[in-house]
Amino acid sequence: MTKYDDLTEFLLRLGDSALIQAQRLCEWTGRAPALEEELGMMNVGLDLVGQARNWYDYAAERINDGTDADALAFRRDERAFRNLLLVEQPNGDFAVTMTKQFFYDAWQFHVLTLLKNANDEHIAAIATKSLKEVTYHLRRSSQWVERLGDGTDESHQRMVNAIDTVWRFTFELVEQNDTEWSLSEAGHIPALTELPELWHATVSEVFTNATLTVPDAASTFYLSARTGMHSEHLGLLLAEMQFLQRAYPDASW
Amino acid sequence: MQAGELIVTDQLGRPGDKTDIQRAYSVLEDVMDPEVPVVSVMDLGIVRDVGWTDGHLYVVVTPTYSGCPATEYIETSIREALQEAGFAHPHITQSLDPAWTTDWITDQGRNRLKAYGIAPPVGSSNKRTLLSGITQVECPNCGSDDTEQLSEFGSTACKSLYRCKSCLEPFDYFKCI
Numbered sequence: 001m002t003k004y005d006d007l008t009e010f011l012l013r014l015g016d017s018a019l020i021q022a023q024r025l026c027e028w029t030g031r032a033p034a035l036e037e038e039l040g041m042m043n044v045g046l047d048l049v050g051q052a053r054n055w056y057d058y059a060a061e062r063i064n065d066g067t068d069a070d071a072l073a074f075r076r077d078e079r080a081f082r083n084l085l086l087v088e089q090p091n092g093d094f095a096v097t098m099t100k101q102f103f104y105d106a107w108q109f110h111v112l113t114l115l116k117n118a119n120d121e122h123i124a125a126i127a128t129k130s131l132k133e134v135t136y137h138l139r140r141s142s143q144w145v146e147r148l149g150d151g152t153d154e155s156h157q158r159m160v161n162a163i164d165t166v167w168r169f170t171f172e173l174v175e176q177n178d179t180e181w182s183l184s185e186a187g188h189i190p191a192l193t194e195l196p197e198l199w200h201a202t203v204s205e206v207f208t209n210a211t212l213t214v215p216d217a218a219s220t221f222y223l224s225a226r227t228g229m230h231s232e233h234l235g236l237l238l239a240e241m242q243f244l245q246r247a248y249p250d251a252s253w
Numbered sequence: 254m255q256a257g258e259l260i261v262t263d264q265l266g267r268p269g270d271k272t273d274i275q276r277a278y279s280v281l282e283d284v285m286d287p288e289v290p291v292v293s294v295m296d297l298g299i300v301r302d303v304g305w306t307d308g309h310l311y312v313v314v315t316p317t318y319s320g321c322p323a324t325e326y327i328e329t330s331i332r333e334a335l336q337e338a339g340f341a342h343p344h345i346t347q348s349l350d351p352a353w354t355t356d357w358i359t360d361q362g363r364n365r366l367k368a369y370g371i372a373p374p375v376g377s378s379n380k381r382t383l384l385s386g387i388t389q390v391e392c393p394n395c396g397s398d399d400t401e402q403l404s405e406f407g408s409t410a411c412k413s414l415y416r417c418k419s420c421l422e423p424f425d426y427f428k429c430i
Contacts, residue, residue, distance in 0.1 A: 036403060036404035036406070036414065037404075039404055039406045039407065039408075039414075040404060040405055040406040042406075043406040043410050044406075045320075046318075046320035046321075046322070046410055047318060047319055047320045047410060048320070049320045050316075050318060050319030050320025050321065051319045051320070053319070053320075054319060054349065121350065124350070125349040125350035125352070126349060128349075128350065128351075128352045129316075129319055129349050129350075129352040129353075130319060132352060132354075132430045133318060133319060133430070136405065136428075136430075139405070140405050140406075
């Protein structure tokens with residue numbers, strides 16, 4: 001399996017995470033608890049698809065073997081995907097969906113805020129553009145976490161269960177990695193050393209308002225998006241998402 | 254002389270030059286947004302540059318939202334309108350930097366949105382406005398300030414859904430970004 005250079009791997013991490021998160025949101029089409037929430041989730045998903053395309057366009061330009069954004073999204077196998085384990089997890093109930101969204105939004109918000117100042121002009125431009133949208137996303141998911149956590153006994157318990165379900169995947173959001181170190185050493189991106197602290201601060205603040213408890217830091221385990229070792233859920237998601245392009249390559253209508 | 258260098262509005266044709274840029278701008282004034290058909294691409298402020306290089310007209314546009322499905326449609330509309338006006342081979346490119354902001358919507362654009370029943374963005378897109386999300390939006394139908402947000406998101410990525418508590422009409426608000 002091809003392993004690209006550090007910068008391209010980093011772009012795929014951002015692009016794949018946005019695309020898979022968007023795909024999970026799409027699963028709520030026609031099934032959301034309220035019309036406004038369905039609109040909200042589809043709008044967030046649409047923003048994320050657009051962001052994924054921007055990251056993929058740049059990655060494809062770097063790979064430079066004739067690939068393009070569509071091919072990266074629809075013709076790579078599970079092991080080639082670099083998305084966070086968190087975003088490939090099943091939606092569960094609305095509390096699980098919102099908890100995943102909130103953890104991801106907080107991560108995106110701080111990553112993009114740091115990347116806004118990247119020396120790499122492509123990265124800075126995409127980050128600046130995306131951050132405007134992600135600021136809205138984070139505001140919305142934070143409000144839901146607070147509303148559900150500080151809501152009824154039932155909604156509070158559902159939030160506690162949701163955190164239990166997905167917290168173990170958050171280790172990837174706060175880990176320090178050689179790829180990012182070498183990218184910042186080489187001057188492509190700013191150092192992401194503050195990221196764990198920033199993410200944790202946002203989560204703590206919102207959880208405090210939501211009367212929820214922040215668990216101890218999640219430990220690393222053998223799965224890792226960086227090596228393509230995903231949970232069992234990604235393959236099934238891709239099977240559905242990629243079916244058309246795999247069965248009818250370059251189909252158009 | 255290559256075909257692309259010609260302005261073909263008349264039978265004889267003539268090479269275009271920088272003096273045609275102004276005419277290109279006036280063509281763009283009539284290219285409307287497909288989802289909000291009362292505002293033009295100029296009103297929205299998504300046309301970032303128009304110029305002349307190597308015998309071609311070029312136009313630089315920027316997308317409103319990363320995932321806006323109208324972006325490609327708008328590029329096609331711009332191309333067709335310019336070709337129809339005689340610009341044989343316009344180059345249209347996309348630029349992400351600087352990122353589009355609702356601050357670039359012109360006064361004419363804001364008035365047109367309001368007349369169409371969409372509340373124009375309030376204030377400027379500074380960080381505080383974005384993070385707090387607190388805005389006093391005026392009802393585009395009756396002018397009352399007594400309005401409430403129904404949903405952070407609306408029928409398109411660029412709008413959110415409001416309701417007027419005075420005239421009771423729901424309306425779209427063009428979000429500030």
